Amino acid sequence: MELRQLKVFVAVADESSFTRAAARLNMVQSAVSVAVRNLEKQLGVRLLERTTHHVDLTQAGRLFLPEARRTLAAAQEARHLVEQLHDGLRGEIRLGLVQAPKQMVVHPAHLVARFRAAFPGVTVSVRSGGSVQHAEDLRRGRLDIAFVTLSSEATSGLDLYVLRSEALQLLCSADHPLAGRDQVRLAELVDEPFVETPTTWGNRLASDAAFARLGLSRRVEYEIGDVSGFISFVQQGLGIALAPMSFIGHDEGLRAVPLGPDAPSLSVSLAVPADQTVSTPTKALLQAAREMHEAAKNEAAKSEPAKPGSQSAES
Template sequence: MELRQLECFVAVADEANFTRAAARLHIVQSAVSSTIKSLERELGTPLLDRNSKRVLLTDAGAALLPRARATLHAAQEAADAVAEVRGGLRGTLRLGTMTSVRLLDLPALLGEFHRRHPGVVLQTSAVPSGSQGLVDALLERRLDLAFVSVPGPCPAGVTLTDLTSSVLDLVVPAGHPLAGRHSVSITELTGLDFVDSPVGYGNRTVADRAFAAASVPRRVAVEITDVGTGVDFVRHGLGVALLPRFALRETADIATLTVSDADLDWPLSLAVPSEYRPGAAARAMIAMAREFVT
């Protein structure tokens, strides 16, 4: 087996589509197909089921996939070790981000990383299913590293490097009965309509855990994927919201209160798969991210 064969196989398995796999590898689709066929001939068994609407793994393909990922990771580690000796990092770093990462200046961080390590290609992507989707992508080895918000126990299979956090404050319209107060108890929020992120987003998990701990029911009336728009939903009367302080801005038609008796700390961390030691580029990104939040 050749590394290129395994790379093509993993790409098709991840994308469940030959066209998308070819685009990811920057080669033509026919080259992907012929490479997979040569691997199947060498192993003497089909690895992919091409008869369905989506390309699916056969039992043999499912058995090969984790070993193919491990082989590619080991090869990348070997290349990283040589690059470090030669004085420069090389390769590709697949970095996942949340749709809103304003607790640190991500463009500045990535720009500085590129200046220090121009030989590393950064592939960044935001997963629409929030931090849980990013963790899933790490476990499936579709990402090398991801900025996530994972309150509570660390998920199995990943290692977290804590970076920083933000408190979630209650935001209400200016005419709301609570608008004249500075703080509120979580028990006083029963029956209110909330604007919040979908399940799987870190800030939603923080809020859900706080309400569950207080045995207070909560109704989410509007779901948004960008916390930066939360203030606008509140000021237009669509509900109240628990928003991180970095997303708040001065405006006359909202009021902000602290929730005095709830744990509403929203953490930001970098996550890597626990099964493998992070590559040199991932380790460099973790170290630089720490610089940006200290």
């Protein structure tokens, strides 16, 4: 069994097509077909069901696919380790980005800049999108690491490093009838028009789940996949929204009203696949994020005023 055969099999499984797999691997289609047939012959099982227009995994193929990924990842990891010892860390990281909160402690751009300064031999390619798609791409090996805004229940098969978690609040225009309230409950909002993010965004998933838990339905009037557009529609009084304060900052001309005990929360995390070997460059990027996160937390703790009656360690 050769690594090249495993790489070809994984590509065909990912693309559900010999033609697309050949294009992805820069190979002729006949060579892709031969590599898969030889692999099946060596294993003594059929891994793929071929039809005229589609390719599906057999039961054996579905069982073999994660093992093939792990083997390829382990080989890549070994290669990276040798390169690191010889000439510094090298490789590529495929990083998934979501629209980051304004007050994000580990901001993606800052993280990539710090990492590239420390490891110039590693290329970081980025892909923007929704958290649901990023989670699926991580599971299928299309991304190495990604920022996601999902609850742990929605990220099976992934390991999460939580960077920030906070409750959602009601956002409305300054002249909205609810703008002066100290608190509102979700049940009071069902007749309001909502401005929302796409269904693949963590913010939307958290909001939808909160209403579903209470058996409530609401009317989403506008669905906007851009933070600035999302904010402007609320500012203009076209609807209300649910979002964390870090999503919008404090100077947007909006009113933020805390929700009651049924308020949903949103976590921003870095996610990596749980069932695959994480590459050395990816581990280094995750470690850089951890260091930035810890440094920010320590700095915030130092800047907090001392509680009355407390003594410093030096007193």
